[in-house]
Amino acid sequence: MAVAVIVAPDTEPVALRRWFAESCDIRNDAATLEEVAVFLRGHEVHSVAMVKEMMGCPHEEGIDYPEGEACPACPFWAGRERPIVG
Numbered sequence: 001m002a003v004a005v006i007v008a009p010d011t012e013p014v015a016l017r018r019w020f021a022e023s024c025d026i027r028n029d030a031a032t033l034e035e036v037a038v039f040l041r042g043h044e045v046h047s048v049a050m051v052k053e054m055m056g057c058p059h060e061e062g063i064d065y066p067e068g069e070a071c072p073a074c075p076f077w078a079g080r081e082r083p084i085v086g
């Protein structure tokens with residue numbers, strides 16, 4: 001799960017945090033959801049936008065794995081189109 005704090009349209013996030021789970025659907029994990037709430041409260045967030053479906057793996061191309069390659073930790077997403085946001 002990735003959560004970003006964006007303070008104005010068309011700007012980069014001022015904060016970004018990711019949570020990972022190996023054995024459960026992280027979207028239903030109460031402890032993780034509490035951590036997300038604490039993170040958002042800590043940044044005095046007043047409104048939230050989110051998507052219903054999964055957007056892709058949480059790893060970043062060029063940071064967590066080489067550019068142009070599939071994420072080795074998330075073979076499910078290899079070769080799949082990801083939803084376009086915006």
